[in-house]
Amino acid sequence: MFVYLLLSCFYFKSKKVEYQFGELLCSVFPTLILVMQMVPSLSLLYYYGLMNLDSSLTIKVTGHQWYWSYEFSDVPGLEFDSYMKSLDQLELGEPRLLEVDNRCVVPCDVNVRFCITSGDVIHSWALPSMSIKLDAMSGILSTLSYSFPVIGVFYGQCSEICGANHSFMPIALEVTLL
Structure with missing residues (x-):
């Protein structure tokens, strides 16, 4: 059983997957959206942190x-x-x-x-x-x-x-x- 699993891993690893480009897009596109939302949020969070520093x-x-x-x-x-x-x-x-x-x-x-x-x-x-x-x-x-x-x-x-x-x-x- 172990030999069969090992051989099937090597066989399917070398085989080209049909939807590889589509899967790549479905992973990269949401990541880019999250990064675009994160950058303004972090800059606002940093700005609000600085606002608390200057008080009389x-x-x-x-x-x-x-x-x-x-x-x-x-x-x-x-x-x-x-x-x-x-x-x-x-x-x-x-x-x-x-x-x-x-x-x-x-x-x-x-x-x-x-x-x-x-x-x-x-x-x-x-x-x-x-x-x-x-x-x-x-x-x-x-x-x-x-x-x-x-x-x-x-x-x-x-x-x-x-x-x-x-x-x-x-x-x-x-x-x-x-």
């Missing part, structure tokens, strides 16, 4: 169960935790379930880089009014560079189901003038 302010955001930690990397020692305010701490006009005890304050029209990660489970740092949503995963650093064009207070919440108190993880970002 870097803030590391860490998601915990069930609060956010902020650390300003450019200012040593400036870090704080941001917890949701309870009902008895709220002042008149503050939104319930969205107001926090320590807001993250950033300047207007300054390129701010957010480095977002998690200390435990998967979270998602989201500010819907600014069209920002970044997943925070333990061991992975997600980055976003953003320049806030409008002054005000912007609210968001963790948009990943991260546990029992998932809906009590608000985000309050205050944008002010320098």
Whole structure:
């Protein structure tokens, strides 16, 4: 049996295949299409990677169960935790379930880089009014560079189901003038 397989391999190897050119075209043509799609994609990916390098302010955001930690990397020692305010701490006009005890304050029209990660489970740092949503995963650093064009207070919440108190993880970002 082994001899028959060996002989048939040598016999059919030397025989010319009828559709060899067609098979070559069916292999080369899709490869060329993929390369033509890959080149612009890689250049865009490289460009977006460079955009994150030039920022005036870097803030590391860490998601915990069930609060956010902020650390300003450019200012040593400036870090704080941001917890949701309870009902008895709220002042008149503050939104319930969205107001926090320590807001993250950033300047207007300054390129701010957010480095977002998690200390435990998967979270998602989201500010819907600014069209920002970044997943925070333990061991992975997600980055976003953003320049806030409008002054005000912007609210968001963790948009990943991260546990029992998932809906009590608000985000309050205050944008002010320098």
